[in-house]
Amino acid sequence: MAVLNVQREKSVASPTFLAEADIRRGVESLYFGYSHLTRSIDEELATQGLGRAHHRALYFIARQPDLTVSDLLKLLAITKQSLGRVLNDLAERALVESRPGPVDRRQKLLRLTKAGVALEARLFSSLRDKMAHAYDNAGEAAVTGFWHVLEGLIPESELDRVIALQRGP
Amino acid sequence: MAVLNVQREKSVASPTFLAEADIRRGVESLYFGYSHLTRSIDEELATQGLGRAHHRALYFIARQPDLTVSDLLKLLAITKQSLGRVLNDLAERALVESRPGPVDRRQKLLRLTKAGVALEARLFSSLRDKMAHAYDNAGEAAVTGFWHVLEGLIPESELDRVIALQRGP
DNA sequence: CAAGATACGTCAATATGGCTGTCCTAAATG
DNA sequence: CATTTAGGACAGCCATATTGACGTATCTTG
Numbered sequence: 081m082a083v084l085n086v087q088r089e090k091s092v093a094s095p096t097f098l099a100e101a102d103i104r105r106g107v108e109s110l111y112f113g114y115s116h117l118t119r120s121i122d123e124e125l126a127t128q129g130l131g132r133a134h135h136r137a138l139y140f141i142a143r144q145p146d147l148t149v150s151d152l153l154k155l156l157a158i159t160k161q162s163l164g165r166v167l168n169d170l171a172e173r174a175l176v177e178s179r180p181g182p183v184d185r186r187q188k189l190l191r192l193t194k195a196g197v198a199l200e201a202r203l204f205s206s207l208r209d210k211m212a213h214a215y216d217n218a219g220e221a222a223v224t225g226f227w228h229v230l231e232g233l234i235p236e237s238e239l240d241r242v243i244a245l246q247r248g249p
Numbered sequence: 250m251a252v253l254n255v256q257r258e259k260s261v262a263s264p265t266f267l268a269e270a271d272i273r274r275g276v277e278s279l280y281f282g283y284s285h286l287t288r289s290i291d292e293e294l295a296t297q298g299l300g301r302a303h304h305r306a307l308y309f310i311a312r313q314p315d316l317t318v319s320d321l322l323k324l325l326a327i328t329k330q331s332l333g334r335v336l337n338d339l340a341e342r343a344l345v346e347s348r349p350g351p352v353d354r355r356q357k358l359l360r361l362t363k364a365g366v367a368l369e370a371r372l373f374s375s376l377r378d379k380m381a382h383a384y385d386n387a388g389e390a391a392v393t394g395f396w397h398v399l400e401g402l403i404p405e406s407e408l409d410r411v412i413a414l415q416r417g418p
Numbered sequence: 419c420a421a422g423a424t425a426c427g428t429c430a431a432t433a434t435g436g437c438t439g440t441c442c443t444a445a446a447t448g
Numbered sequence: 449c450a451t452t453t454a455g456g457a458c459a460g461c462c463a464t465a466t467t468g469a470c471g472t473a474t475c476t477t478g
Contacts, residue, residue: 117402
């Protein structure tokens with residue numbers, strides 16, 4: 081990143097390695113980075129009459145087809161009432177469908193419909209463009225560092241769930 | 250991070266370096282990392298009858314004393330009506346005070362009161378603990394990578410504002 | 419089998435934090 | 449003087465979350 085000068089780079093080499101400035105830089109880059117990434121899909125979502133809450137559900141269902149409602153609740157960490165509304169919206173628009181669990185019929189296994197897959201792909205491509213640009217700019221080594229720091233912010237208990245997502249469905 | 254196995258580490262060494270899995274890992278770690286960091290102060294905020302919006306204002310006023318309302322608006326990227334409510338709440342609780350700009354008397358220069366400084370410090374210490382843990386876990390090199398990727402998510406136009414914060418007030 | 423736990427759904431009420439649109443004053447600037 | 453700028457205020461709306469209570473179908477277990 082051309083914009084970062086040597087002095088900024090060096091701050092991490094200070095004796096403590098945990099100077100307040102370093103912490104604040106992390107808090108702020110995390111806040112602004114997260115904000116800009118999420119805002120980048122608001123327009124496309126609005127054209128569908130959907131909000132960010134819908135995207136989060138769509139995203140995780142895309143990521144792990146046949147996800148159950150309770151697993152989705154754990155990922156999103158919201159109440160089932162809040163999720164219920166979101167899932168109803170998505171079902172009404174025929175973006176998500178569900179079927180009873182084959183082994184436990186109380187469960188609802190969630191999947192995207194064809195239209196849901198298409199929408200999620202469109203939204204993901206915006207995220208990908210932004211993220212790919214940031215990855216490119218920073219380089220491979222930076223990317224692994226980025227992952228590791230963020231994963232260190234996630235409590236042990238939840239980290240397993242997050243890693244499970246990445247091992248595939 | 251002991252929990253990351255070699256296979257996960259290696260994914261970045263794939264030919265394209267921008268495989269979908271790498272992008273999704275970034276999106277997800279960013280989402281979960283951000284969520285957990287911000288949730289970590291909700292309880293303390295609730296004891297003061299404040300929400301996250303109040304904290305964001307408090308944070309940036311702490312970071313750059315004598316910030317003007319319009320500069321704060323640019324950082325937060327919300328409408329002045331929304332910010333107005335938040336600033337009124339903070340003023341009522343005597344956490345923030347303002348004085349007219351010495352050169353342009355239309356401006357309001359915002360500062361934390363003593364109580365505001367104390368509260369922000371308490372909130373910041375929670376953020377610091379979490380962030381310091383993540384930094385420690387990941388190591389120095391990871392931390393600079395973390396910063397660089399996130400800064401690559403911020404549009405050029407805003408990046409200057411963010412860097413200005415870190416150069417000190 | 420009966421009892422209890424679990425998965426999911428729903429109703430009602432409430433809070434937070436955004437938004438738009440409109441109108442206002444005071445002060446700076448041309 | 450006219451315009452622009454910094455800030456504020458009002459009304460109303462929307463999205464997303466919350467809690468608590470309650471209902472039903474299904475699975476599990478003593």
